Amino acid sequence: MGEQGDAPHDFSRAVLQPVSGYQAVVGFLRREMALGRIQPGDRLPPERRLAEQLGVSRETLRQALRILEGSGQIVITRGASGGAIVQDAALDPRLIREEVRTRAAEIGALTEFREIVESGGAALAAARRTDADLEAMASAQSDLAAAITKAQSRVADTAFHLALAEASGNAFVRDAVEEARVRMFEPVDLMSFDFVKESSWHAHELILDAVRRGEAQAADEAMRAHLRTTRAEFTRVVEG
Known part of the structure; x- marks a missing residue:
């Protein structure tokens, strides 16, 4: 996490083409x-x-x-x-929960989309991953284990999923995973998602282990199980 005395963030590499408006x-x-x-x-x-x-x-x-x-x-x-x-904006959780409820169908569709894309990406990663890919995923896991705030947990969780998508060797998979995560976090980012660190870390370990062993089917199944659990936990938080 940055400090106010740090050098300003540089977006020159992030922006592939100028935005408009x-x-x-x-x-x-x-x-x-x-x-x-x-x-x-x-x-x-x-x-x-x-x-x-x-x-x-x-x-x-x-x-x-x-x-x-x-x-x-x-x-x-x-x-x-x-x-x-x-800033780490803190909006009224009741308002955020209401917004999520109104977009429940969209979020459900996004979860289904993620299951389809990311399970296939995990299978590809098991066959194509490099040592650098494994190191990136392991590093994200270490960051998730050490996270002490919701923001840090989210960043580490995202880093793992993007590193796994990168390991698939397919740019379309990588872009789809990134876009789906952005769309998913827009309405739920400020809700209480204390479960993310614990359940995600253990699920990631199963996925990473399968990818390390080069077992595509196991990686696919582990990712599907992870995202189904995520969907169930999300539903519990919204309805709680």
Whole structure:
């Protein structure tokens, strides 16, 4: 997690092509937050530099930052040492739960989609993974075990799933996994998901073990079981 004295985050490598319009800027920054690429405490680059990195005008950027400030996702301070600092926004859990309930069908469909894509990706990873891939997944597991906040748990969980998707050797799988995780976290990111660390860590260990052994069917089945459990736990939290 970043500190306010850290160097500003650099988006120049993250942005493959310029975004267009303030809403697209808001969407891009929220996506980076959802994936844990920028975290609470991180400082965004100075206005001029960030506008250049995103390929937008400074006025467009200011509009986007005002929206993020209004939603509590950043705090903007003035002065020589000021800037935009990412926050761990804390919204009313009752409002978040209500939003999730209204989108239950969409989230259910996303869970089904993830089961289809990520189980196949896990099977491919068992056949194609490299030592570097295994190291990346093991590192994410270590981070998850050491996590002490919900944000840290989410970042480590995401890192594992993306490392596994990368190990599949299929760019379409990797992109689909990333997009599905962003869509999944949009409505549920600020809910209480204390179960994530415990259940996810153990499920990941089963998946990683199968991938290490090169057993595609076992990796597929372990991922399916993981995502079915995730769906059941999600339903319990929403209905609780």
